[in-house]
Amino acid sequence: MLNFLGKRAIASGISLVGLVLLVFFLSRLTGDPTGLYLPLDASEESRMQFREIHGLNDPLIVQFFSYMGDLIRFDFGDSIRRSEPAIDVVLRAFAWTLQLGTLTMMLVVSCAIVVGSLAAFHVGGIFDRIATFFSLIGASAPDFWVAIVAIVIFSVTLGWVPTSGTGSVAHWILPIAVLFIRPFGLIVQIVRGSMITALSSAYVKTARAKGIKNRAIIFVHALRNAMLPVITVVGDxxxxxxxxAVVVETIFGFPGVGKLMIDSILQRDFTVVMAAIMVTATAIFVMNLLIDILYSILDPRIRY
Known part of the structure; x- marks a missing residue:
């Protein structure tokens, strides 16, 4: 296992370096940020001084290796816009995104497992058809379109929930609901397919012959063996x-890392953009690693 973790860490490190290389040069294509932060009538001397302070006078390749050197020392630089460490700005925003994502995925996984398992147990029945119909619609619905329609209906027309912000529980309802729909639809379909296979296996037939209750058969005997493909999809x-969340947070004005990233790109705050991408990419790599470890816990036959 330790050998596997080491290999994954090396592969993740190489991927992060490649990501930094790509994003660093692409972000510079947005132009010189000097015009955004200095008055239109600023002198050329002031512009040169601004560029010198933020390391924008050097050639791009020199800027890149300088940034990589700082990154090795865990120095993400200072935000041009906010004049504070970029990593502090990103971590504050990422905390909001992490809360939003955690709440959403907890609801998605718990609801999808129940709905998918019951649909598989009553395969071909009314509940199965309804669950399949709505899950396929949910899996196909684009987040940005659902978000806009939800705002028009529930915020503008009915006035039930606010359109943006985080001041109360009501502010969280629409962002969570919009982010909930697509993964719920996909995971329901995976759970249903895996459970149909598991429920038709010999050990389930034996459990039924022993008179074990249906609830125990579904959620104890069959579900454990059906979880491996589900875990893969949950991680993805x-x-x-x-x-x-980049799109949803921007539409709902949610102060997460997605909205921060869009705002920083528009403001050409390069250090914040890079820090946001690094933090998000690292979180995704860690999450994938935890899923691989969970694989080996659920299925002892797996040996890396």
């Missing part, structure tokens, strides 16, 4: 949820 959807 958790990572996709972090990426999807």
């Amino acid at each position: 959807q958790a990572a996709a949820l972090l990426n999807g």
Whole structure:
């Protein structure tokens, strides 16, 4: 296991370096941020001084290796916009995204397992058809479209919930609901397919012959063996949820890392953009590693 973890850490490190290289040069294509932070009538001397302070006078390749050197020392630089360490700005925003993503995935996984398992147990029945119909619609619905429609209906027309912000529980309802729909639909389908296979196995038939209750058969005997493909999809959807939060947070004005990233790109705050991507990518790599470890716990036959 330790050998496997070491290999995954090395592979993740190489991927992070490649990601930093790509994002660093792409972010510079947005242009010189000097015009955004200095008055239009600022002198050329002031502009040169601004660039010198923020290391923008050097050639791009020199800036990149300088940034990598700072990164090795865990120095992400200071935000041009906020004049404070970029990593502090990102971690504050990431805490909001982490809360939003954790709450959403807890609801998604618990609801999808119940709905998918019951649909598999009553395969071909009314409940199965309804669950399949709505889960397929949910899996196909784009987040940005659902978010806009939800605001128009529930905020503007009905006035039930606020359109943006985080001041109360009501502010969280629409962002969680929008992020809930797509992963719920996908995971329900995976749970249903895995459970159909598990419920048709010999050990389940033996459990039924012994008179074990249906609830125990579904959620004790069959579910454990059906969870491996489900865990894979849950991990993928958790990572996709972090990426999807960029759009949803921007639409709902939620102060998470997604909105911060969009704002920083528009403001050409390069250090914050890089720090946000590094933190998000690291979180995704760690999450994938935990899923691999969970695989070996659920299925002792797996040996890395």
